[in-house]
Amino acid sequence: QVQLVESGGGLVQAGGSLRLSCAASGRTFSAYRMAWFRQAPGKEREFVAAISRSGTSTYYADSLKGRFTISRDNAKATVSLQMNSLKPEDTAVYYCAADPRVGVSKTVSGYDYWGQGTQVTVSS
Numbered sequence: 001q002v003q004l005v006e007s008g009g010g011l012v013q014a015g016g017s018l019r020l021s022c023a024a025s026g027r028t029f030s031a032y033r034m035a036w037f038r039q040a041p042g043k044e045r046e047f048v049a050a051i052s053r054s055g056t057s058t059y060y061a062d063s064l065k066g067r068f069t070i071s072r073d074n075a076k077a078t079v080s081l082q083m084n085s086l087k088p089e090d091t092a093v094y095y096c097a098a099d100p101r102v103g104v105s106k107t108v109s110g111y112d113y114w115g116q117g118t119q120v121t122v123s124s
């Protein structure tokens with residue numbers, strides 16, 4: 001089992017940047033595929049980005065390509081999400097997710113472990 005704690009959320013103006021971090025504890029971090037999801041008020045949780053166990057493969061929601069970058073440091077047991085050129089529609093609670101299965105998933109059901117979330121608010 002793995003425990004996940006997100007940090008780095010906050011209030012930022014449109015066009016600004018934020019870097020979210022997720023610290024993992026418990027079992028070997030490199031055994032987990034990782035991802036970021038987000039959920040805006042009244043909406044379903046949606047996929048943002050995912051990264052393979054080794055970090056060599058990354059995947060993004062089509063609408064976010066070029067603005068968001070996911071990375072991981074297996075030695076430090078952390079996964080990060082760099083968010084640039086933020087827009088008001090990026091406002092949401094952002095969740096870190098982990099799963100021990102092989103490969104990468106873009107679905108909520110593809111991840112067994114979740115953090116508590118961190119709020120990102122982008123003002124216009």
